[in-house]
Amino acid sequence: MVLPSDFIAAPAGPSMSLRGLIDHARTVEDLQHQAGRMPHLVTDLVRREQPSFDVTTVLSLVHDAVVRRALELVLNRHQELDGAELAWLSLRSNARREAVRGSDIDSAASFADSVDPGRLRSACRRATIFWSHGGSRRWTAR
Numbered sequence: 813m814v815l816p817s818d819f820i821a822a823p824a825g826p827s828m829s830l831r832g833l834i835d836h837a838r839t840v841e842d843l844q845h846q847a848g849r850m851p852h853l854v855t856d857l858v859r860r861e862q863p864s865f866d867v868t869t870v871l872s873l874v875h876d877a878v879v880r881r882a883l884e885l886v887l888n889r890h891q892e893l894d895g896a897e898l899a900w901l902s903l904r905s906n907a908r909r910e911a912v913r914g915s916d917i918d919s920a921a922s923f924a925d926s927v928d929p930g931r932l933r934s935a936c937r938r939a940t941i942f943w944s945h946g947g948s949r950r951w952t953a954r
Contacts, residue, residue, distance in 0.1 A: 834881050
């Protein structure tokens with residue numbers, strides 16, 4: 813039998829509640845607020861004397877949750893963007909599960925050949941404007 817305490821003891825366990833809050837963010841501002849809790853999570857993990865590898869892995873998992881929810885919010889707002897026509901790629905330190913507190917989120921997108929370039933540029937431009945005006949500029953989608 814698996815108990816809730818088993819998840820807390822697991823390396824990624826302490827991030828589960830934060831990832832749940834991120835997954836349920838309904839707005840860009842709410843997502844930013846929840847993502848702003850990441851430094852506190854890192855502090856808590858260090859205080860618990862978790863190995864640095866576990867801390868960076870957990871932080872990478874939370875970064876992934878933030879990016880995934882951000883994409884969902886943008887796709888929900890822009891029906892002309894079809895999530896089935898794109899693949900989001902996590903790059904560099906986050907892809908290697910080596911994110912640290914100061915890491916940015918390096919990403920790329922790959923689109924299906926069936927996507928019309930003009931429609932894609934227009935949709936991405938609107939999504940970028942939506943995202944950049946949703947709050948802090950540090951979360952601007954490019």
